[in-house]
Amino acid sequence: MSNMSQQRRHIETILSYGGHQAIGNSTLPELIGRSWQRCLNEYGLDPSRPRPARIVTQQTLLEHQDSVDELLNVARAGVEQLFTQVASLGYVLLLSDYRGITVQFLGNTKDDERLHKAGLYLGADWSEQYAGTCAVGTCIQEQQALTCHRTNHFDSSHINLTCTAAPIKDPFGQLLAVLDISALDSPRTSDSQNFALHLTQLYARLIEDAYFLRRYRHSLIFKCDQSRELVQVNGQLLFALDEQGQVLAANTAGRDLLSQCQVIGQPSISLPNLLECQWRDILSITYESKDGIRAFRLAGTQQTLFGMLIEPTLNVSYQRHLSNVLANQEEPVSELDCLCADDPAMRKTISLAKRLRHRDMNLLILGDTGTGKEVLAQAIHTSSQRSEEPFVAVNCAAIPESLIESELFGYAPGTFTGGRAKGAKGLIQQAHGGTLFLDEIGDMPLHLQTRLLRVLAEGQVLPLGAVQPVNIDIRVLAATHCDLSQRIADGHFREDLFYRLNGATLKLPTLNARADKQYLIQILLKKINPSVRLRADAMSALLAYSWPGNIRQLKNTLTFAEAICTSDEITVQHLPEEFMNHHPHTEVSHLSLRTTPSVISTAMQDRPSDSSECASLLELLQQQRWNVSAVARILGISRPTVYRRMAKQHIVQPKNW
Numbered sequence: 001m002s003n004m005s006q007q008r009r010h011i012e013t014i015l016s017y018g019g020h021q022a023i024g025n026s027t028l029p030e031l032i033g034r035s036w037q038r039c040l041n042e043y044g045l046d047p048s049r050p051r052p053a054r055i056v057t058q059q060t061l062l063e064h065q066d067s068v069d070e071l072l073n074v075a076r077a078g079v080e081q082l083f084t085q086v087a088s089l090g091y092v093l094l095l096s097d098y099r100g101i102t103v104q105f106l107g108n109t110k111d112d113e114r115l116h117k118a119g120l121y122l123g124a125d126w127s128e129q130y131a132g133t134c135a136v137g138t139c140i141q142e143q144q145a146l147t148c149h150r151t152n153h154f155d156s157s158h159i160n161l162t163c164t165a166a167p168i169k170d171p172f173g174q175l176l177a178v179l180d181i182s183a184l185d186s187p188r189t190s191d192s193q194n195f196a197l198h199l200t201q202l203y204a205r206l207i208e209d210a211y212f213l214r215r216y217r218h219s220l221i222f223k224c225d226q227s228r229e230l231v232q233v234n235g236q237l238l239f240a241l242d243e244q245g246q247v248l249a250a251n252t253a254g255r256d257l258l259s260q261c262q263v264i265g266q267p268s269i270s271l272p273n274l275l276e277c278q279w280r281d282i283l284s285i286t287y288e289s290k291d292g293i294r295a296f297r298l299a300g301t302q303q304t305l306f307g308m309l310i311e312p313t314l315n316v317s318y319q320r321h322l323s324n325v326l327a328n329q330e331e332p333v334s335e336l337d338c339l340c341a342d343d344p345a346m347r348k349t350i351s352l353a354k355r356l357r358h359r360d361m362n363l364l365i366l367g368d369t370g371t372g373k374e375v376l377a378q379a380i381h382t383s384s385q386r387s388e389e390p391f392v393a394v395n396c397a398a399i400p401e402s403l404i405e406s407e408l409f410g411y412a413p414g415t416f417t418g419g420r421a422k423g424a425k426g427l428i429q430q431a432h433g434g435t436l437f438l439d440e441i442g443d444m445p446l447h448l449q450t451r452l453l454r455v456l457a458e459g460q461v462l463p464l465g466a467v468q469p470v471n472i473d474i475r476v477l478a479a480t481h482c483d484l485s486q487r488i489a490d491g492h493f494r495e496d497l498f499y500r501l502n503g504a505t506l507k508l509p510t511l512n513a514r515a516d517k518q519y520l521i522q523i524l525l526k527k528i529n530p531s532v533r534l535r536a537d538a539m540s541a542l543l544a545y546s547w548p549g550n551i552r553q554l555k556n557t558l559t560f561a562e563a564i565c566t567s568d569e570i571t572v573q574h575l576p577e578e579f580m581n582h583h584p585h586t587e588v589s590h591l592s593l594r595t596t597p598s599v600i601s602t603a604m605q606d607r608p609s610d611s612s613e614c615a616s617l618l619e620l621l622q623q624q625r626w627n628v629s630a631v632a633r634i635l636g637i638s639r640p641t642v643y644r645r646m647a648k649q650h651i652v653q654p655k656n657w
C-alpha cells in the first residue's frame, strides 16, 4: 500500500473511532485510546488535516532550556550514553521539558531533512495538544512510559515513526522532563520496541536518580535494594533524610514504597519506623559494617532491604550529630558478636543480650527448634561475670518425667533404694554460682514448675528426702519454641513462673528469615573442615532451601556434604536428596516490594508459634513421604521426639500412606 493510501486509511480509522479499543484485527493499547479521545474531544484536532512539525523560535527554545537547566547538566552523560547504545539501530534521541518542547536532541545529521520534516529536531513541540497522540505528549498526559508505534500516532504524517518515551520526575513526583528515542522506520509489530521501552525507562530512572542525588547532596541519603550485591551499583530506592531520620524526599521507587506503607494519620515518615530499627542503626552503617551495607527488615513484613549511606557534603551539623552517635557505640563482645553477621532481628537480640549479660536477671529465649537458643544461652554465660562458674544445660523435654525431679533437685542420702549412698547433687545445685539453662521449659510438668518457682523465689533448693534446704545462687536462662502465653491460657504453664523467668525476652529468627544465611553457612563449614569450599551451585541450593530444622539442619547438611565429597569442593551433587527436588520458597527469594501491607505494624512477626512449628513439621513430613526417621535425621532430633511433636501438634499420618 502506498504511503498516501495508508494515511487515508489511518484518517478513516480515527474518524470512525468511538472509544472502541478493537480496531480491525489489532487491539489499541488503552492509553493510546484515551489519547485519541482527548485529541478528538478536548483539543479538537482534525485527523484529516495533518499538521507540519512546529519548531519554536531560538528565543523560546532558550527559555525552555533555562527552565530545566539543572536537569540538563545532570542528564547530559545519561542522554549521551543512551544515544550511543541506540544510534546504530537508527534511533534519534529527544529530551523534552514537561511542556513537550524538545530541549535536547541527538541524531544522525545525515537524515537531517527527513528528521526535520518529521519533527525529530531541537525545539520541536511534541505536546499532545499540538502534535496529537505521540510518545512524548502522551507520556506527559499519562505520566507513564510508553511506546507510540506507527499507527498509534494520531497525526497521519507520523504513522511511519516509532517513538518510545519515559517520564523523568522530580523528588516529589512532579514531571520534570521526558526522555524519548524515535526512529523514522521500524518493523511492523510494536513488540519490536519492547527492548527500546525497557532501555528508555532504565535511563530515565538513572537520570532521575542522578538529579535526586544532586538536589539532596547536602542531606544524608539512604540507598537500599533487595540485593546486598547490587545496592552499591544499582540501589533502587533512595531516601533523603533530615537529622532526626524523617524522610525529606524519595525517588520514584521510594515514593511507591512509602505510599504503600504510609502510616495512617502521620504527616511524615520516619525511616527508623519504616525499617523497625533505631536511628543509630542507620547512622552508623558506614562505620560499623565491614562492607558499608546493613540489612533491615521492612516494618510489618518479612522483607529484607540492604541499605547504605551517601553522606552529605559540607554539612557540619550532620558531622557533629554523627560523632555523638558514634561516641555511644556499643562495645564489641566477641562471644555474642560471632553469632550473626548482619540480620536485623539478630542485631536486636544480640544488642539486648550485650546490655543484659552482666545483670543477674533471668532471661527467656524464644525461637523455633534448632535456631540456636542453647548456643545463645552459652554465649551470654561466657560473656557474663559468671563465666568462671558452671553452665549447666537441662533439656526439660528429654529427661523422662519420673527422673526430672531428682535430676533437677537432687536427693538426700537414703532417699532411693539403689540410689547413691551419699545422695546426689541436683543440676540446680551443680549450677551454683553460674548459669542454669532450662531448655524446652514449656514442657516442664506443672508440679515441678511449682518447685522451680519456689527455688527462684527463695534462692534455696530442697533435695528430695532432705529436711534442710541448700542456699543457691543461680541465674536462669530458659528457652522454648512454644507460645508460652497460649500454654498459660490452656492451664499448662504457671503465669507466676513465667514472670519470674521472663526478666526480658530474646527472640531468635528462623534460619529462613535470616539475612546473614551465607555467613552462617561459611562459618559452620569452616568449623567442620576449613579446607573445604562450597561451589556456587551448592551455595545457591542452600540459600534457596526453606530450612525447617534451622541451624541444626544446616549443620547436619554441611557435615553430610563434607563427609561424602571426595575433593576439597562441595557441589550440589553432595547435598542430601531433598536439595535436588526442592523448589525455592518464592516469597523469600523473589521478594516483591509491592506486597508491602498498607499499614506499618510494629508487632514482631518472627515470634515462634505453635502454628509455624506445626506448618514446618507437616511440610517436612510430607516432603519426606512420612518417613519419620528421615525427618528426625534432617532435624537432628530423635524419632521419639518427632512422634512427640507430631502428637503435640495433632499431626496424624494420613491412612493411605
Ligand SMILES: Nc1ncnc2c1ncn2[C@@H]1O[C@H](COP(=O)(O)OP(=O)(O)OP(=O)(O)O)[C@@H](O)[C@H]1O
Pocket (backbone or CB within 6 Å): 338, 339, 340, 367, 368, 369, 370, 371, 372, 373, 374, 375, 376, 439, 440, 479, 481, 524, 551, 552, 555
Ligand atoms: N550461631 C551459631 N553458630 C554456629 N552454630 C550454631 C549457631 N547457632 C546454632 N548452632 C548449632 O546449631 C545446632 C542447634 O543449636 P541449639 O541447640 O542451640 O538450638 P536450639 O534452638 O537450642 O534447639 P532446640 O530447640 O532443639 O533445643 C547446634 O549444633 C549448634 O551448635
